[in-house]
Amino acid sequence: MEESESGGMTAWVPLVDGAERLGVLAVQAPSLTPAVLRRGRALATLLAMMITSARAYQDSLVRRTRTNPMALPAEMLRAFLPPRTIGTGHVVSTAVLEPAYEIGGDAFDHSLTETTLHATVLDAMGHDLASGLTTAVSLAACRNARRTGADLPELVECVDDALARWLPDQFCTGVLAQLDLASGTLRWSNCGHPTPLLIRDQRLLVDAMRREPDPPMGLPSLLAGRQRQTHEIALRPGDRVLMYTDGVTEARGADGAEFGLEQFADYIIRATAAGELAPETLRRLIHSILDSSTSRLRDDATILMFEWSRPPC
Incomplete structure (x- = not known):
């Protein structure tokens, strides 16, 4: 957690597929109440499942994660x-x-x-x-x-x-x-x-x-x-x-x-x-x-x- 530059607070919630970390989700709010954190964790869980499913067949998602051409x-x-x-x-x-x-x-x-x-x-x-x-x-x-x-x-x-x-x-x-x-x-x-x-x-x-x-x-x-x-x-x-x-x-x-x-x-x-x-x-x-x-x-x-x-x- 950290103070946001635009005011309020930011929490970084891990995106996890099983034991594999896929990334993090930034949750911004005026204050990080237990309800906000709970919703953030629920959203992170949903996003992790969507990413895991989509990256198997959606080239658009794969392209966005690459920074160089792959041999x-x-x-x-x-x-x-x-x-x-x-x-x-x-x-x-x-x-x-x-x-x-x-x-x-x-x-x-x-x-x-x-x-x-x-x-x-x-x-x-x-x-x-x-x-x-x-x-x-x-x-x-x-x-x-x-x-x-x-x-x-x-x-x-x-x-x-x-x-x-x-x-x-x-x-x-x-x-x-x-x-x-x-x-x-x-x-x-x-x-x-x-x-x-x-x-x-x-x-x-x-x-x-x-x-x-x-x-x-x-x-x-x-x-x-x-x-x-x-x-x-x-x-x-x-x-x-x-x-x-x-x-x-x-x-x-x-x-x-x-x-x-x-x-x-x-x-x-x-x-x-x-x-x-x-x-x-x-x-x-x-x-x-x-x-x-x-x-x-x-x-x-x-x-x-x-x-x-x-x-x-």
Whole structure:
């Protein structure tokens, strides 16, 4: 809330679709009585539902939200992406992907069932339409296997088979994970990708999820004949897990130096200590990289972070 320049007061009410923040609504009135705030929240809820529904088929709404032309690979991949934030009372998963208009091969996916959070980060070889196609096929294979009840090893195998069949000259790195919501047991497979990070009690546990990675997904993995490995770790309530692509740690800051793994983790830790919600943490983190005129991304940058808390018995 703040005083309005034209007199009266202004309240900023969040527009929220489930766990995803779409924007804010300014409510102006001579005085912000409980009735005014109640009507403002009701209007914000209605507007959020209208925006969520309309943006799926109304190009006029999409055009108004864009500030630059979108490259074809980015247009294709963003059509596949889920909401940036999903969650329940016991887990929240949130992600960002930049640059918004020029991504080539990065993508993320997350979904919930009654018992499990599924989370995936992918990075295809190259920065052209072929890399976008590779990631799109990988995402589709993940979802197809997941929706038929495939376990994690079978899911990775489905991506290998799909790429080998349809795009034999392409490959894709990634981390595919499944979190049991009741127990906090996290299982994952690392296919040639940067090691996920675990933050616990406001500390980075550097080697907690470090395992020897398997080869990237695709025909080369099938030809290698190496069995995929599935890893497991028990999370504690309040743990945050970060899955990311190397474009994040290779980003250049205002001083020209690489953002780096330590600075990346330190930002998340400080935000956690300040009680910042996970979606807001990632929003501020990516803007800290992008907003400076001298900062720049050398590659696509994707971050997916989820936080687990134990359900009541």
